[in-house]
Amino acid sequence: MTDPAVLIxxxxxxxxxxAITLARLGSERKSDGxxxxxxxxxxxEAAILAANADDLARGAGLGAAMLDRLRLDPARLAAIxxxxxxxxxxxxxxxxxxxxxxxPNGLVLAxxxxxxxxIGIVYESxxxxxxxxxxxxxxxxxxxxxxxxxxAGASSRALHAAFVRGLAAAGLPVDAVQLVPTADRAAxxxxxxxxxxxxxxxxRGGKGLVARVQAEARVPVLAHLDGINxxxxxxxxxxxxxxxxxxxxxxxxxxxxxxxxxxLVDSAYPAxxxxxxxxxxxxxxxxxxxxxxxxxxGPMVPAGEEDWDTEYLDAVCSVxxxxxxxxxxxxxxxHGSRHTDAIIAADxxxxxxxxAEVDSAIVLWNASTQFADGGEFGLxxxxxxxxxxxxxxGPVAVEGLTTYKWVGRxxxxxxx
Amino acid sequence: MTDPAVLIxxxxxxxxxxAITLARLGSERKSDGxxxxxxxxxxxEAAILAANADDLARGAGLGAAMLDRLRLDPARLAAIxxxxxxxxxxxxxxxxxxxxxxxPNGLVLAxxxxxxxxIGIVYESxxxxxxxxxxxxxxxxxxxxxxxxxxAGASSRALHAAFVRGLAAAGLPVDAVQLVPTADRAAxxxxxxxxxxxxxxxxRGGKGLVARVQAEARVPVLAHLDGINxxxxxxxxxxxxxxxxxxxxxxxxxxxxxxxxxxLVDSAYPAxxxxxxxxxxxxxxxxxxxxxxxxxxGPMVPAGEEDWDTEYLDAVCSVxxxxxxxxxxxxxxxHGSRHTDAIIAADxxxxxxxxAEVDSAIVLWNASTQFADGGEFGLxxxxxxxxxxxxxxGPVAVEGLTTYKWVGRxxxxxxx
Numbered sequence: 001m002t003d004p005a006v007l008i009x010x011x012x013x014x015x016x017x018x019a020i021t022l023a024r025l026g027s028e029r030k031s032d033g034x035x036x037x038x039x040x041x042x043x044x045e046a047a048i049l050a051a052n053a054d055d056l057a058r059g060a061g062l063g064a065a066m067l068d069r070l071r072l073d074p075a076r077l078a079a080i081x082x083x084x085x086x087x088x089x090x091x092x093x094x095x096x097x098x099x100x101x102x103x104p105n106g107l108v109l110a111x112x113x114x115x116x117x118x119i120g121i122v123y124e125s126x127x128x129x130x131x132x133x134x135x136x137x138x139x140x141x142x143x144x145x146x147x148x149x150x151x152a153g154a155s156s157r158a159l160h161a162a163f164v165r166g167l168a169a170a171g172l173p174v175d176a177v178q179l180v181p182t183a184d185r186a187a188x189x190x191x192x193x194x195x196x197x198x199x200x201x202x203x204r205g206g207k208g209l210v211a212r213v214q215a216e217a218r219v220p221v222l223a224h225l226d227g228i229n230x231x232x233x234x235x236x237x238x239x240x241x242x243x244x245x246x247x248x249x250x251x252x253x254x255x256x257x258x259x260x261x262x263x264l265v266d267s268a269y270p271a272x273x274x275x276x277x278x279x280x281x282x283x284x285x286x287x288x289x290x291x292x293x294x295x296x297x298g299p300m301v302p303a304g305e306e307d308w309d310t311e312y313l314d315a316v317c318s319v320x321x322x323x324x325x326x327x328x329x330x331x332x333x334x335h336g337s338r339h340t341d342a343i344i345a346a347d348x349x350x351x352x353x354x355x356a357e358v359d360s361a362i363v364l365w366n367a368s369t370q371f372a373d374g375g376e377f378g379l380x381x382x383x384x385x386x387x388x389x390x391x392x393x394g395p396v397a398v399e400g401l402t403t404y405k406w407v408g409r410x411x412x413x414x415x416x
Numbered sequence: 417m418t419d420p421a422v423l424i425x426x427x428x429x430x431x432x433x434x435a436i437t438l439a440r441l442g443s444e445r446k447s448d449g450x451x452x453x454x455x456x457x458x459x460x461e462a463a464i465l466a467a468n469a470d471d472l473a474r475g476a477g478l479g480a481a482m483l484d485r486l487r488l489d490p491a492r493l494a495a496i497x498x499x500x501x502x503x504x505x506x507x508x509x510x511x512x513x514x515x516x517x518x519x520p521n522g523l524v525l526a527x528x529x530x531x532x533x534x535i536g537i538v539y540e541s542x543x544x545x546x547x548x549x550x551x552x553x554x555x556x557x558x559x560x561x562x563x564x565x566x567x568a569g570a571s572s573r574a575l576h577a578a579f580v581r582g583l584a585a586a587g588l589p590v591d592a593v594q595l596v597p598t599a600d601r602a603a604x605x606x607x608x609x610x611x612x613x614x615x616x617x618x619x620r621g622g623k624g625l626v627a628r629v630q631a632e633a634r635v636p637v638l639a640h641l642d643g644i645n646x647x648x649x650x651x652x653x654x655x656x657x658x659x660x661x662x663x664x665x666x667x668x669x670x671x672x673x674x675x676x677x678x679x680l681v682d683s684a685y686p687a688x689x690x691x692x693x694x695x696x697x698x699x700x701x702x703x704x705x706x707x708x709x710x711x712x713x714g715p716m717v718p719a720g721e722e723d724w725d726t727e728y729l730d731a732v733c734s735v736x737x738x739x740x741x742x743x744x745x746x747x748x749x750x751h752g753s754r755h756t757d758a759i760i761a762a763d764x765x766x767x768x769x770x771x772a773e774v775d776s777a778i779v780l781w782n783a784s785t786q787f788a789d790g791g792e793f794g795l796x797x798x799x800x801x802x803x804x805x806x807x808x809x810g811p812v813a814v815e816g817l818t819t820y821k822w823v824g825r826x827x828x829x830x831x832x
Contacts, residue, residue, distance in 0.1 A: 367826030
């Protein structure tokens with residue numbers, strides 16, 4: 001077997017050459033390449049579904065949730081193809097001027113968006129990540145090195161083969177999107193250590209994967225580990241709005257990173273029992289602090305200290321009663337994961353204080369935390385949601401996959 | 417002695433509280449704090465110069481260059497004070513909206529600049545870094561943890577004491593700027609490992625320091641290791657302009673990271689001997705490839721393969737003759753350090769190709785590489801120059817010390 005570090009260095013060198021080509025392509029060429037990739041996936045439908053059936057057969061012992069993530073069918077494949085076409089239609093950030101200034105000596109300085117270069121994607125069993133990540137990288141002018149989970153190996157290979165055949169048909173470099181050809185876990189380690197070869201790693205998957213990537217990486221990482229998201233219901237909140245938003249934030253989908261995990265209710269909010277009743281009636285198990293226990297109209301379990309730091313990703317919610325917005329902000333500062341936090345309030349002054357002082361990637365006033373999503377934000381797609389503080393925060397799409405360079409145009413200026 | 421990790425965690429916790437306060441201060445409060453810090457340094461002139469005299473006496477065995485970097489005098493101290501006042505007058509990026517969009521459901525989404533949080537600065541013997549870095553961090557709403565070299569220990573302590581006395585007089589938190597109180601090198605390791613405590617580390621100093629920080633850091637780093645900068649003189653260049661820019665790029669100051677280290681000359685450029693003659697006449701030793709050797713009017717040493725990868729930081733220049741812009745770009749791609757590269761050309765098409773294809777933080781047309789400087793770029797100052805690809809590239813000043821958050825304002829929207 002090839003040394004994983006050598007393998008990644010070789011793939012990285014090919015990716016770098018492809019990235020240089022991609023960086024110089026206009027938007028139309030990249031869009032055309034993606035549309036050709038989408039068409040090739042459509043053509044290969046039978047082969048891709050057969051490969052997926054192989055993965056499912058090999059994975060018969062896996063859990064039901066894992067098998068569901070792994071499964072492709074014609075509708076899911078159509079959604080994958082549609083996502084590529086959506087990305088192909090996005091505005092291309094590359095080449096845009098961020099700003100321009102003329103210095104007193106006449107030097108004209110502009111900052112211009114350029115691709116990052118080579119992006120590594122490390123993911124688990126969802127075959128669609130192969131295609132989503134590849135499309136976002138290509139549209140933003142970056143080369144991608146993809147390392148998917150072995151459970152989805154046949155599906156990923158079939159999708160990748162179609163994708164790059166499409167790119168090639170449109171005259172784009174096939175090395176723009178490469179799939180690591182080994183299930184050896186050391187290949188992930190080699191990617192994480194590939195400083196100077198891979199410019200950015202994006203992990204897509206469960207907390208175990210993200211934690212490993214964050215702990216081991218010697219290259220920059222865009223990721224979020226947790227989504228311990230809060231909704232704070234202020235005394236000034238409209239009860240009907242509070243109930244609708246809280247139920248949506250928790251229950252629309254409980255397994256997404258934007259789901260509410262802790263509800264904070266102002267002690268002066270007059271309709272707490274109804275709010276907690278609505279959440280319970282929607283099927284949510286409640287774990288409350290002492291004050292919440294006295295307000296719940298139905299069953300509620302006492303919350304332990306660990307509940308405030310728990311991402312349930314399930315129909316479970318911790319509930320704390322707080323003495324106003326300041327205590328809510330303090331609770332979020334102590335227990336939150338800086339992902340998405342919301343306030344429901346009619347009082348604008350209170351809401352603006354929350355928006356200013358809660359230090360999360362996304363802060364919302366009178367809207368559900370479940371909007372934490374690149375598509376919902378109008379970005380067309382997302383390669384992930386970042387809770388780090390550098391480069392990009394929140395949903396990351398094509399603009400987040402670019403950087404900038406300074407371009408100066410002079411007439412012979414010397415510093416002299 | 418305190419465990420360095422515990423020390424940094426304690427300093428980090430105080431810095432975080434100060435950062436939260438700073439993040440909420442308006443521009444005027446931060447500017448006032450910096451003006452008060454500048455005034456306090458001015459008041460303490462005698463004490464600061466006495467502390468510096470102690471450092472110089474202790475460092476009597478150090479080299480002349482190191483002693484010069486360490487030395488303060490009334491003029492240098494006045495320059496330090498003036499730099500703080502310049503930073504105090506900068507536009508405050510915090511709170512600015514980067515963009516705003518209204519979603520079809522009515523949700524109004526804005527991206528708003530916010531401070532990064534806690535910045536660690538690791539530097540060597542220049543006492544002015546204590547003050548420059550502190551001022552840039554405070555103006556951008558960040559708390560700073562400073563770790564200077566032990567050679568400048570007394571000077572840094574005296575400058576820091578004055579700075580925070582000024583901050584406190586203006587009502588800013590003294591923990592906004594903290595100086596690591598130990599010369600123990602393990603404190604640097606603790607800063608580099610302080611993920612979640614320190615949000616960003618900026619090393620300021622020689623290549624050894626930067627390389628150590630880049631190799632060990634578990635937190636993001638903004639830095640440049642090398643400035644292997646090129647000037648390419650195209651066949652279309654005006655000879656008088658080429659000569660003026662090349663001599664300035666190499667010889668204005670040879671020890672700065674923006675100095676030219678390699679001159680690339682188009683084989684079709686008609687005035688090569690005169691160009692090389694001007695550089696030699698300015699006092700620069702030349703090391704050329706075989707073609708350059710035949711063109712040099714005076715002494716030239718043959719360049720070895722390592723010369724193309726060498727940052728001389730001295731009155732030495734490697735010279736290669738290339739067959740046009742494409743070969744120049746290829747040479748820079750292979751040997752450059754992605755810092756600053758320039759083309760001298762009258763042909764706009766050639767120049768624009770160079771600007772587009774050279775993948776460096778700063779690319780210049782008809783201007784000296786010595787402009788690679790935050791002040792020259794109109795940023796008012798710089799905390800450093802970054803050659804990494806994420807977050808910020810080139811000179812980094814107050815805007816580069818901020819990040820953004822997404823702020824959404826709704827009317828009860830649910831995802832449903």
